[in-house]
Amino acid sequence: MSWLFGLRKDQNLPSDGLQFPQPPAAAGGGGDSGDTSGKSKMDAYRFDSTALERAAKAAKELEASAHAKEALELSKLQEGTRQQEYQAKIKEYEAHMEQLKLDQRRVDHEEKRKTLQEETKQHQMRSQYQDQLSRKRYEDQLQQQRIVNEENLRKQEESVAKQEAMRKATIEHEMEMRSNLEMKKLEAELRAKAKVDRENQDLHLEQIRLKAAENRITVLESIKTAGSVLGAGAQAFLHDWDKIISAAAGLSLLALGVYSARGATGVAARYIEARLGKPSLVRETSRFSPLEVVKHPIQNIKRLRLKPQDALAGVVLEPKLEERLRDIAIATKNTKRNRGMYRNILMHGPPGTGKTMFAKKLAIHSGMDFAIMTGGDVAPMGREGVTAIHKVFDWAGSSGRGLLLFVDEADAFLRKRSSETIGENLRATLNAFLYRTGEQSGKFMLVLASNTPEQFDWAVNDRLDEMVEFSLPGLEERQRLVRLYFDKFVLQPATEGKRRLKVAQFDYGELCSEVACMTKGMSGREIAKLGVAWQAAAYASEDGVLTRQMVIDRTADAALQHQQKVDWQSEQEKRESKSIMYHSLKDAAAVTTRGPPRDGKGGGQSDGGEGSPGSNPNVALA
Structure with missing residues (x-):
């Protein structure tokens, strides 16, 4: 159109x-x-x-x-359709532009996120690198400081060594000069004396001759006088039979009196020593004696007031061990009551686990006297050890109430007789001990305590009726011990108000549980000393108040000291094991070199020790 x-x-x-x-x-x-x-x-x-x-x-x-109107409408519709398509394209374009903007924002955000991540990563890497540099710098400083300290220590040691060498050289020079001076002085004196002697030789000889002549005349006159007197007296005595009979009777009575007095004196001395005194080997005893009352009156009066009590009172042990010890206490008490034969017991384990304490309480619980001796006192006695052992057992056998003889550190003199470290005197003392303990006794009960029972002689083990091991306390036992000693050394003195000791406000039960966990591996004696350390810490403070932190600090120090002792003990055991191995190899080499003994008897020593096997270590090794 x-x-x-x-x-x-x-x-x-x-x-x-x-x-x-x-x-x-x-x-x-x-x-x-x-x-x-x-x-x-x-x-x-x-x-x-x-x-x-x-x-x-x-x-x-x-x-x-006729179709004009339809054509117009059709053109309008076509134009509207084109406009709608145009608007749709515009909207699609706008939507596309918005999507592009969103995508651009998302890309920007993603780029920013990646940038932040990369910056964070770079920052972390930079921080790690700086940390590594600082650590390395610190390690280098420590290394330099260690080198400087070692160098200073080396210089100090060299200086001390030089000073010691100079001091030794000075002392040697002084000694040498003094010796030369003394020698010169002595030489001068000898020369002067020799010169004087040479000048006065004739005078001395003349004096000697005169003195010898006078002495000869005096001796001859004395002999003549004595011979005449004795001859006249003997002649008068031999011609008078009454005098002869009286003299013989007097000499006989004198000899009888001398020997009787000597025997009576020995019997009286043994009786007094057995009844009134105590042997020198016994360190402590509850047995009543007049001499001990005179020496220690207050202690003996306190002992008389002691009443039989529970054998495990105040002793904290493992439940199974407590049950076993309670059975031993009941059996010992009934044995004492029924006058039966006592059993010998060995208590072994680490030090400070309550062996001595239980032995005392066992004697008091059973109504017996106790006596404590240590094995370390026997070896220094030498030859007197046999006599001292017999005196101890004679004294123990004279007890009317029964005696519990507790030997602490028994391995000091009851070790194997085949060992090279035991001498003849100590071997004879051990034989005397084995002789006196060969049979069961109704007078005394033998209780041995040792940290190393494997060193006992085989015959000693044969004398033992029961062996009880005292191990280190566990967690529950340590809690009971800590509570016991905290109450004894801290709470009771604080409540009395007589001492400069107060306790801060904190949970005592929780603290005791924490301390029990920190004291792993410690013995009862060490925990008791820890209680004394808490008390001393309160006394050392300005206001006398014991705080929770003070208790924790003292416990930590005690734990560190205990670990140091354990390390020392392990090092000592290593050295001892190396020494034992060296001696064993040396003995084996000696046996291989010597060969079998010529007499065919094995070369072993037989001293009546209940047939102890392997008495000769060389034969045993061969």
Whole structure:
């Protein structure tokens, strides 16, 4: 329909409908270009009346046509459809632009996140690198400090060694000069004395001759006088039979009196020593004696007031061990009551686990006297050890109430007789001990205590009826011990108010449980000393108040000291094991070199020790 309005078919309307078609250029050739362009412009804006006429004619025909209205509506619909498509494209374009913006924002955020991650990673790596540098710098400083300390220590040691060498050289020089001076002085004195003697030799010889002559005359006169007197007396005595009989009777009575007095004196001395005194080997005893009462009256009066009590009162041990010891206490008490034969007991285990304490309480519980001796006192006695052992057992056998003889550190003199460390005197003392303990006794009960029972002689083990091991306290036992000693050394003195001791407010039960966990491996004696350390810490404070932190600090120090002792003990055991191995190899090599003994008896020593096997270590190793 565009031709109806004067438009050509080759001219298209713009999409927005706002632009007009450019007029076609006028046809023609030649002439001036300016004129041509002017004419073409005029021709473009010249009104075409024929076209208008044709349009009017077409409009009339259209109005006259039956489909004019439908055609108009169709054109409107086409135009609306084009507008909608255009708007849809615009919206699609806008949506596409928004999506591009969102994608761009997402990409920006992702880039920022990656950038932050990378910065964080770089920061961490930088921090780690700086930390490594600081650690390495600190280690280098420590190494330099250690080198400087070692160098200073080396210089100090060299200085001390030089000073010691100079001191030794000075002392040696002084001794040498003093010796030379003494030698010169002595030489001068001897020369002077020799010179004087040479000058006075004739005078001395003359004096010696005169003295010898006078002595000879005096001796001869004395002999003559004594011979004449004795001869006259003997002649008168031999001619008078009454004098002879009286002299013989007097000599006989004198000899009888001398020997009788000597025997009576020995018997009385043994009786007094057995009844009134105590042997020198006994360190402590509850047995009543007049001499001990005179020496220690207050202690003996306190002992008389002691009443039989529970054998395990105040002793904290493992439940199974307590049950076994209670059975031993009941059996010992009934043995004492029924006058039966006592059993010998060995108590072994680490030091400070309550062996001596239980032995004393066992004697008091059974109504017996106790006596404590240590094995270390026997070895220094030498030859007197045999006599001292017999005195101890004679004294123990004279007890009317029964005696519990407790030997602490018994392995000091009851070790194997085949050992090289035991001498002849100690071996004889051990034989005396084995002789006196060969049979069961109703007078005394033997209780041995040792930390190393494997060193006992085989015959000593044969004398033992029961062996009880005292181990280190466990967690529950340590809790009971800590509570016991905390109450004894801290709470009771604090409640009395007589001492400069107070306790801060904190949970005592929780503290005791914590302390029990910190004292793993410690013995009862060490925990008791820890209680004394708490008390001393309160006394050392300014206000005399014991705080929780003070208790923890003292416990930590005690735990460190205990660990140090354990380390020392392990090192000592290693050295002893190496020494034992060395001596064993040495003995084996000696046996291999010597070969079997010529007499065919094995070379072992047989001293009546209940047939102890392997008395000769060389034969046993062979």
